[in-house]
Amino acid sequence: MLKFFVVTGIGLALLNGWIIWWLWRALEHTGWLRPMLCLVVAVLGVSFPLLYKLGGDSAIEVWLLRAGSFWLGMLFYVFMLVLIMDIWGLASRLWAEPPVAPRWGGALLVMGLPLVIGCASWFNAANPIVREYDLTISTNDPVPQTYAQSPLILGVLADMHLGRIITAPRLVRAMDLLAPYKPDAVLYIGDIIDDHILVDVEGMAAALARVEPRLGHWVVPGNHEYISGSIKDSLDILRHSGMQVLRDQWRILDNAFVLVGRDDMSRHAFEGTPRKSLPEILADIPHAHRNLPIFVMDHQPSMLDEARTAGAVLELSGHTHFGQLWPFHWVVESMYENPMGLLIKNGLHSVVSPGVGTWGPPMRNTSRAEVLIVKVHFTQTAQ
Incomplete structure (x- = not known):
């Protein structure tokens, strides 16, 4: 069981880390929005595994646990979109075209589409x-x-x-x-x-x-x-x-x-x-x-x-x-x-x-x- 949690923890850290790195590149020249969104992803990324395991029961811990669990449901879809965009950027380089840098519009897609999927999936589960x-x-x-x-x-x-x-x-x-x-x-x-x-x-x-x-x-x-x-x-x-x-x-x-x-x-x-x-x-x-x-x-x-x-x-x-x-x-x-x-x-x-x-x-x-x-x-x- 310990091995499972260690492997899972490493996997979640890598996925969340990749997303944060991509967002940092995508949100260049957006002022406070870039560090704020990256910080939110980092907090949500650790909230569920840590609080689920540690057993926090205060109101703020419970709501962070719930927010982290919702992010966990979005994580795969966000990561897949980020990966597709990075592959697209790499392909542009290989074809000697001007590099395609991430942009805030891409960031909106990366976060917005999984959010819509997540909300629909939550409604489906709750009813x-x-x-x-x-x-x-x-x-x-x-x-x-x-x-x-x-x-x-x-x-x-x-x-x-x-x-x-x-x-x-x-x-x-x-x-x-x-x-x-x-x-x-x-x-x-x-x-x-x-x-x-x-x-x-x-x-x-x-x-x-x-x-x-x-x-x-x-x-x-x-x-x-x-x-x-x-x-x-x-x-x-x-x-x-x-x-x-x-x-x-x-x-x-x-x-x-x-x-x-x-x-x-x-x-x-x-x-x-x-x-x-x-x-x-x-x-x-x-x-x-x-x-x-x-x-x-x-x-x-x-x-x-x-x-x-x-x-x-x-x-x-x-x-x-x-x-x-x-x-x-x-x-x-x-x-x-x-x-x-x-x-x-x-x-x-x-x-x-x-x-x-x-x-x-x-x-x-x-x-x-x-x-x-x-x-x-x-x-x-x-x-």
């Missing part, structure tokens, strides 16, 4: 939608009378990342989107909290109280429940808000299905012990319930083959954010069999949500922020 999936699941047991005429309705939230950047009102908005559907259960697929600093547990509890699913609120840890601090403290926050934690555990719900909650794959890196395999988790299910459909909550959609082999019919995941910002969705697509949406393969329905929140930049442009309504129709397997 989640409801995405619905209708699934048909076969069961060897008779279909429970509860679901003979109407489906099981699951509300699903992933990757809320509550903390200093995204606060409890975003959770209120998400619950208000779910409430009209009257879900039987609400499932939280990890990364619900981003850090322990200024987390409003009472606000979270009030948000959850806006939806009263008869089968309860259930949560599994994600990697940020580990990154944010002690996993015990993270799980205590979730429990105190009204969620029931499943950490390599299962529960029989409504005598209709087995709900399995997996610990996150990052457990080994933080605690030195691996999570249980899915067969190990399922080993002590009573014989009378062995034929019930198995629904798996697993934050990272990295073990779909294990879920298929274990006989799971539904796996709900998040984590990918579908890259969150262009073009990083291409990286995610290369990493996961199902980076977003619904994939049905060999009897397993894999549903991956890009999440209702964001990490780092409070913006997204590769997908919509979303909460899920998953309607499960049970049919009895022909004997």
Whole structure:
């Protein structure tokens, strides 16, 4: 983890340094504007990584953290425009044409276009939608009378990342989107909290109280429940808000299905012990319930083959954010069999949500922020 932060820090320093150097050249003869804009970029460039890691909680530190996170979302686009302009200038020299020096109009483009993209991406991230999936699941047991005429309705939230950047009102908005559907259960697929600093547990509890699913609120840890601090403290926050934690555990719900909650794959890196395999988790299910459909909550959609082999019919995941910002969705697509949406393969329905929140930049442009309504129709397997 330390190596990751060091490499990331060096990379951010190089990108921000290049941009500052370009702006210094572009804004020649602009008086105080040149040092002022370069100073702003330098401050924003260090604000997010330093304050996120150091955990500042004063009002000015929180607002600097948020401003730095917004700049982080713009950084790639600003750097790409700067790079294009420098390549253009180099090409002019190679073709023996008069060198093309950066100008303030170019600086306006370099900063203005990413700002427009950033604002649109922020609006997209801050206004989640409801995405619905209708699934048909076969069961060897008779279909429970509860679901003979109407489906099981699951509300699903992933990757809320509550903390200093995204606060409890975003959770209120998400619950208000779910409430009209009257879900039987609400499932939280990890990364619900981003850090322990200024987390409003009472606000979270009030948000959850806006939806009263008869089968309860259930949560599994994600990697940020580990990154944010002690996993015990993270799980205590979730429990105190009204969620029931499943950490390599299962529960029989409504005598209709087995709900399995997996610990996150990052457990080994933080605690030195691996999570249980899915067969190990399922080993002590009573014989009378062995034929019930198995629904798996697993934050990272990295073990779909294990879920298929274990006989799971539904796996709900998040984590990918579908890259969150262009073009990083291409990286995610290369990493996961199902980076977003619904994939049905060999009897397993894999549903991956890009999440209702964001990490780092409070913006997204590769997908919509979303909460899920998953309607499960049970049919009895022909004997």
